[in-house]
Amino acid sequence: MANATKQQAQEVPEMTQHNMTGAQKAAVLLIAMGTQAASKVLKHLRDEEVERISIEIARMRNVSGDVVEAVLLDYRDSAMAHDYIAQGGLQFAREALEAALGPRRAEEILMRVEAAMEVSAFHLLQTVETTQLVNFIQNEHPQTAALILAHLNARKAADIISNLPEELRTEIIYRLATMGKTSPELLRDIEDVIRQHISSVFGAELSASGGVEKVAEILNSSSRTVERAVLEALRERDPELATSVKALMFTFDDLVHISDRDMQRLLTEVDQKDIALALKAASGELKEKILRNVSERAAQMIQEELELMGPVRVRDVDEAQRRILETAQRLEEQEEITLSRNSQEMVI
Structure with a gap:
């Protein structure tokens, strides 16, 4: 026994x-x-x-001890969020948490807290499994799906569009990119649809906007494969709209425009294997910049790893580039580096 x-x-x-x-x-x-x-x-x-x-x-x-510590820290952060909300409402809580923990961590905490507080049906969706949301959205009108994505955290929305059929994904993204302000009445109707599926009752009035900014934010959180497919589909349907979205995005290739000092800081936080894998599909200019900003020994090791690597899956390269981008975005949130798509951007 x-x-x-x-x-x-x-x-x-x-x-x-x-x-x-x-x-x-x-x-x-x-x-x-x-x-x-x-x-x-x-x-x-x-x-x-x-x-x-x-x-x-x-x-x-x-x-493990690490998991116990993570759960305790999560509880502390949630308690802090509730305290801030009690003091001055959601906006005050968001600003206070962003100052203390950074925008990304603050958003993750508030997603859960708002759902627990039953702020709206849209916020409850933040905690629903991605596969369930994909099934739900596939059965709704593309305009309704676009409105729902407009309310979701960018990473959550990126996970959803990555799992949608290409034709439907393109239609939803197009509607999201061309969406303006939405009336509270329409949003209440959409909330009613959500309530029917998740059996929850909420009563907040909301207003939300989609637009190219929201699409750019979602695509920045998506894999490179999804990013390219969505932009190509948008380009075929509306070239000007695709250009507008692309102009607002910060992609892996845009790292070529950051300063050498910021590149050096970024590379200290990145796994060397990810660097080699990410460079497999990088431009020559970006490859040269990265190798120039590591030690001579590190540059040699990266070059050797590239030569020995052989064929690799596009998905693996995309994931490595995404991990490096996420590290860059985290460092920018902590005000340790500055990300810019324009090498001519002035600094003082």
Whole structure:
């Protein structure tokens, strides 16, 4: 029996912060709090919630110290967001969190907090699995789908369009790019559609705008494969619109325009294997700039890795370039580097 139990435990996949359910995170939090404090918390939960969390506590295995720390930090950030909202509302909370944690982390926290507070049906969608949202959007009118994407976090929207059929994806992106301000009445109608599918009741009035800025933001969070496919489809349908979207995007190739100092700072944060893989499809100018801004030994190693690499999947190159771009965007949010698409941009 002991051996069977041990074998079963080994078959349970290791938990990470990203693959845990809400009940599992609650279980980790309560375990970390200790029995006395946890019992006080459980008194305030519904019976079904206590049951779900208790089951997860009983099942809890393979939880590393890093995961426990991440869950505790997540709880702290969420509590901070609730406190800021209580002080001055959502906008105040957003500004305070951005100042403390950066725009991207602030947006991730507020997505969950707003959904928990039931601010709107649109915000609840932020927490729905991507596959479920894809199925939902595929059955809606493209204009409705565009309105929903306009409300979603750019990364969430990018995940969705990456999984849509190409023809539908192009139609939705076109409508999103050409969308202006939307009336609160229409948004309430769309919320009614969402409520029918997720059985939630919300009552906030919202106004939202799509436009080329939103499309550029979404494509910046998409893979290069999706980015190219969407821009090509837009170019065939409306060349001027495609040009407008492209002008607002910051792509991997645009890194050629950042300063040498900023490039050096960026490269200290990037895995050397990602650099070699990303350079497989980079322009000669960008390749030369990157190799110029690493040590002679590092440049030699990157060159050797490129020569030995052989054929690689386009998807792997796209992912490496995306990881480097995400690092660059994080450093810009922390005001450590400046990203610019224009090498002539003046600085003082």
